[in-house]
Amino acid sequence: MNAGFGISAVTFVCVVTLGIGAFGLRLSRTTSDFYVASRVVSPGWNASAIGGEYLSAASFLGIAGLVYTLGADMLWFPVGYTVGYLVLLVLVAAPLRRSGAYTLPDFAEDRLESVPVRRLSSLLVIGIGWLYLLPQFKGAGLALSTVTGAPSWVGGLIVAVVVMANVVAGGMRSITLVQAVQYWLKLTAISIPVFVLLWIWLRSGAPQPHIAATPAGHGWTRPLSGFGGRDHPVYATYSMLLALCFGTMGLPHVLVRFYTNPDARTARRTTLIVIGLLGLFYVFTPVYGILGRVYLPTLPQGAQADSVVLLLPMAISPGLLGELLSALLAGGAFAAFLSTASGLTISVAGVIDQDLLRPRINARTGGDSVAVQGFRIAAVAAVALPYAFSLLSVRVGLADTVGLAFAVAASTFCPLLVLGVWWRRLSTTGAAVGLVTGGVLAMSAVLVTMVGGVHSGWLGALLAQPAAWTMPIAFLVTVVVSLNTPSRIPKGTARTMVRLHAPETLNSGLPKPTLRY
């Protein structure tokens, strides 16, 4: 295959990303600009930016790969990714915006008035962020080697360098603009080939998919048979759905976007638009899995299922058309890696900077150091470690790894946010014990699954999809411990609740939340 088109498309996406980043750099001046785009982003732009940031390697390549391998059950992945925003909307969107918190640790400290809980949240943000960054680098390596034949470490390195350059230089304002553009780029890249390929498919008499060779066999078209022939598909379906629906609100790069809304009302409207944008995108992705079954009954030697999106155009239409379409898809895939990795890097770097680096730097220099400098060092650290890990070969699919990140988020930040927003009796001790319990349980399940532990029977099912038991346990522990430690309910809970729930239109006399940065 002609590597020229693929290289051009990937280069184009990287240059555009860097270009807009440089343009934004001229606009961002102060630290608050640097972090939060001074809160002047409109709901339409903001929703595009959320969509751009959220549609990751898992969405662009992973879903099609899963549908291709395992069939109908995998359609729950995009459904869960979308419903996650509905759950976020009805449970926490407006109150989170009113809280004035910029990161999850900010919210934890603000609501629970406790620095230890803040530190715990910081550790979890870094853990979830790294878990989520890993598949972005892996996906980039996979995509680049599929379209150009480059070794698999190159793609990840390109993404790491571009993201670092952008985050280090421009901060949030340029990132918002970059992300919004990336959404529309990704939608174009995923949709145009679908129309062309479906048209070719129809003209050639709509051949049926070859499903006999899939792990699910003839069950491929049927629900509740997939999950790779793993045991207990009904449990796996429900548990995964739970993780995706309740994990979204606890992802480190999601809350940041709510801060850039001017108020709670626009935060809700932004979320509504996001749900529309995601649904529009996800209608297209499974088509690649289905057509893959028609035209690529077996994958070429050494290819992974996650690359089916990129292989499909050449399989259907060898020649110029196929090459152009797969270049377009490669460009879209890189937009996905870059945007998600940027968002995660900003969040993880923000936490490393604020909670790990700055206290130490300040202790040494007496607080004289330039704040932005620390953030830049943190950004490098945030990217370098998951990139290094992505080079180690772990045979877990892109969407599976992302699914595990959701499970950890659902078992830790979800209870913290939901109870923090709606329950006055949440105590500092309860929140801390809940975070530790949910975090340790979910992370252990993730580690066992990723190093390839148990894969069969109930134990395998429970470890591969932990959310259905880790999330309820985390909620239960938080509630029970809180009820038993009433003296540890934060003093300002009543006032905080007013701030979280009272409409801004009241112009209440409470002091407005101030920027911490």
Add this chain to the structure above:
Amino acid sequence: MPATTEIDEQTGLGKVYMAALLRAQLRLTVSVLVAVAAGLGVLPLLFLVVPATHELRVWLIPLPWIILGVLVYPVVALAALYYVRHAEAIERDFADLVDRR
């Protein structure tokens, strides 16, 4: 004393106002969540209990693919729209109530 001050200063009346607002919002949230959970949650069960649903085809495409691949999204968007409208209405009523005093 203006109502906003009562809310800020946690007087008895302010607390009553806030409790009412929270209850109304929570009721709306729970009803949307229950509706969505029932709508989505029943699907795997339906596929499990009524295997005939697997074979139903609309044109060429099996019914589960149509439901999960396409129909879910507009329904979720409508649920979100319903929620946003009603949440804003609750806040408007609350602001009216407070301002009227």
